[in-house]
Amino acid sequence: MAARLPSWAWVTGLTVGATAAVVFLAVQADHGPHPAAAAGKPSASASAGAHASAKPETPAGPPELPGDSGDGRRIVYSLGAKRLWLVDATGKAVRTFTVWPGTVDPGPGRYSITVRTQSLQGSDGVEIEHVMYFTKASGVNIAFSNALDGASPPPADGKKLGGIRLRKEDGAALWSFGDQGTKVAVVS
Template identity: 60%
Template structure:
């Protein structure tokens, strides 16, 4: 008869101990509060869209004074962008970090775009650059930092026209904001 090595005895002991702990925890969990079933039924307005049938919170509603049709809406006061489809439904909305030079309220058109990474006026590597206006000698464009970071505060006296957003939002705006797309800037 062969002797069992000590290491196998330890492993077996630890395994049995672990099983005992899990069993004890399961018994304690079974004694806890149980969720109650409710008879909530879907209503006729339920759909696969989480926002369908539900009123949008005020912060995410497309501004009333932003026109109609397919467009990008940028609110200076809310620091927010909406990507609005041809049926006037917001397909996406997100917060942005504006530059120090703001476009005047009004209607613009996406002119040029730069998909390759470039260096922004604040020295940050940016991508998905969608130009739509110019003011005070600065180009105004939507973009996101290549590394996904928020923009640093600009140095005193530096003017920046970049309207930055998170990386996923920049990608969505890039796809939506083809050359010729209307951009509506509201207060």
């Protein structure tokens, strides 16, 4: 008469077997051929026999520091790209991020941080922090800042606003980087 195995032994045996099979198949798949993505987009006139180049595309990174932004340690603000770069003394961008500009832009030129204020209420009624003033345009003070709650600014409703808003973590980084007197280069 044959001895009967308990059900837990069957379940354990099946689980171990299934796990071993999955591991075996994963190892086999890792050693097999891998498909390569074709670079570029096929044109509308591409034929079934045409092949795209096997050259991989370079991953897109953040935009390069504008060449006309000066030299040395500085903050670079691009009006067109709506982006800031924090540049160290060697001229290397150590951080870059996008911003939400106000309704009044500063003119392209060279400025410096004149006043820093830890927190206050912005002219749009939003509580802001890390406020760094660097110029005035059309009678409006222009400053970098971030909302205390990290939110993006609401539409301006026809108000003249000079606040250039940043995300909370970017505002903290800018605050640590830019002391009073730090150069600010504004480019188109």
